[in-house]
Amino acid sequence: MLKFGIGQAVRRVEDRRFLTGHGRYTDDISFEGQLHVAFVRSPHAAARILAVDTADAAAAEGVVAVFTGADLDADGVGGVPAVARVKNADGSGMQAPKRPALAADAVHFAGEAVAMVVATDPVAARDAAELVVVDYDERPAVVDPLKAVEEDAVVVHDGTPSNLCFDWRQGKAAEVETAMAAAHQVVEIDIVNNRVSANPLEPRAVNATIDAETGQTVVYTNGQGVHGLRGILADAVFKVPADEFRVVMPDVGGGFGMKIFLYPEHVAVIYAARKLRRPVKWTGDRSESLLTDAHGRDLRTHARLGLDADGRFTAFEVSTVANLGAYASQFGAMIPTSAAAGLATTVYAIPVAALHVKGVFTNTAPVDAYRGAGRPEANYLIERLIDTAARATGRSPAELRRINYIPATAMPYTNAMGTTYDCGDFALMQSRALEAADMAGFAERRRQSAAKGRLRGIGMASYIEWTQGNPKEEVRIRFEADGSATVLVGTQSNGQGHETSFAQVAAELLGMPFEKVQVVMGDTARVKTGGGTGGSRSLQMAGSAIRLASEAVVERARSIAAEKLEAAAEDLVFEDGRFTVAGTDLGMDMEAVAQIALDAGAPLDESRTFDRPAPTFPNGCHVAEVEIDPETGRVEPVRYVVADDFGKVVNPMIVMGQVQGGVAQGLGQALMEHAVYDEDSGQLLTGSFMDYGMPRAEDMIFLDIRLYEDLPTASSGLGSKGCGEAGTIGACPAIMNAINDALIAEGAGEIDMPATPARVWAALGAARSTAAA
Structure with missing residues (x-):
């Protein structure tokens, strides 16, 4: 068994860097002439903006510029888009008011950014931000999603007919009603899935600069994938070719879903860097994080479960009001709908199910993916409901579950929502x-x-x-002059240990020392494509791609070794990093083969894509x-x-x-x-x-x-x-x-x-x- 291969509890190689203070995070990166940003944030949850006076702030010591929403609008900078959209039950599209990088006409939650001060140091920027005077016309706010859908509710966004973002349905409602009417017993429950904040150790940060040689805007930020962020910046916000941007994510101190997204601060800081042609940095503090990071969960749900006389589930019905916050965030509409729906019946053999979800705007921070993103919400609901049903039927919770589990003999099994396990x-x-x-x-x-x-x-x-997450992942494996192998992969570590686990996979498949494998990720200039981290995809996607790329490297190396050993390629056995001619002691190791390839000017360098079948x-x-x-x-x-x-x-x-x-x-x-x-x-x-x-x-x-x-x-x-x-x-x-x-x-x-x-x-x-x- 390889010492540090697949299945081994290898200590994380990245931990020494982190524990000795040698991690390199976004806030650790600075450039000559670096400028710093402070945001002016609304103290109100709901208000019209009548005027923004930046004169005193602009004249303050150290201030280079002050920008407002009007400036970004004038330069044609787009807002933060709602990428994942859902359809209403009648087939129409959901309502998604524009989310600006800097609010120009109105604010819709406390903490929303109204202006941005750019100065030579962060203290000067914060001091000057206090000099910006905003004339607000405060309005009533609504924060409870149930109140937000009432007929006489205050409307969060002017010009919209209601606070309803979408009214979504999935499943077989008529069949559920028939099954409920015929059920021996129907059990009901009302559940509140409370709103939470992700609170990663490292707050959000962004540092943008202009590369003097390439002219690219280089964006350093702490996120969950460089390629997705670059695509949205180029296509939806700045409307330029993607190669105008290079996105780099160095070490990242936690994400938990809420760092997947493009945020208004990304757009504003990048705009300032492009406008001023200077490096511009912003690092949020904990108060800003709690106010403006995407929150998670926040659902009000009523559910019913039908049972027959033997305790078997006959039907399942869910009605949810999902608080989306002030805007439809990047994936906010998908989380309580399609992300949760496919597993709504979880591990139970429930014949029919129907889901009804209303997504509602309120004067609160936007809600989006938080660790699990829809699956914890769905699982929490049904597991609470089953315990309630166990008490109602006089069975133990364990027994009632056993009666209703999908049997292993039924696999593959397609559940009531159409998902096949x-x-x-x-x-x-x-x-x-x-x-x-x-x-x-x-x-x-x-x-x-x-x-x-x-x-x-x-x-x-x-x-x-x-x-x-993205069902494709590409990996490139390249042997270097020193005999090491570089694995270039498009996922993104947020602290999960990717540098260790990916190296373990490559080391075993290539039969080389674990210490001689280095993993590179988080840079669009070095890694061509990638799906980032999210949805528990990284190891099973990148690991599978590493397998394909490793196999391609081995096959190419086999042909080189066969020529050197004067043997047929099919007669070579590859084991523990060494090619051996079957039945002889003739052989050579992978490192020697890699050197031959390097000397010939064609180093071992293979890329392969794993396309997840399901x-x-x-x-x-x-x-x-x-x-x-x-x-x-x-x-x-x-x-x-x-x-x-x-x-x-x-x-x-x-x-x-x-x-x-x-x-x-x-x-x-x-x-x-x-x-x-x-x-x-x-x-x-x-x-x-x-x-x-x-x-x-x-x-x-x-x-x-x-x-x-x-x-x-x-x-x-x-x-x-x-x-x-x-x-x-x-x-x-x-x-x-x-x-x-x-x-x-x-x-x-x-x-x-x-x-x-x-x-x-x-x-x-x-x-x-x-x-x-």
């Missing part, structure tokens, strides 16, 4: 998780908790996700146990087991890290995270970490993560299924089902996320008051 054994994953969690011993653990004055609950959640479907089961202090309402997770089917695992250590991070974010949403706006003013009330609850190390628990590789997928060249978002998808429902299990045992009702101490305490108090009465 290629493989999976959901009942097996449940049994593995429950055995590891010692479900049989829970009653005794609950008794022990009660003896300490604590409430104890257990919850489980099966999950499935599908890997999305999505992959990671799946598994989470089991959580919590203890609740009834005197304070504080919830403490005390046991947590995860059984995951990710197909072939390249690096177990990295995969477990991805699951741990995902569970931490799910736990955060379940217990404390909540982006809250004041209903009257539209002001963000959680605009700092003093107000926005974030999980700390003490809030986490040891995770017993079990990785199973006995069901690889044929949709990936490596048999891998993706893992980046799975932890988040399973965590929220498992934790909330555990909390509600404890509460209901005490006579309290179910609660929604976040299960803060105040909310839990109030539910217990209400139950005690009712019991006393």
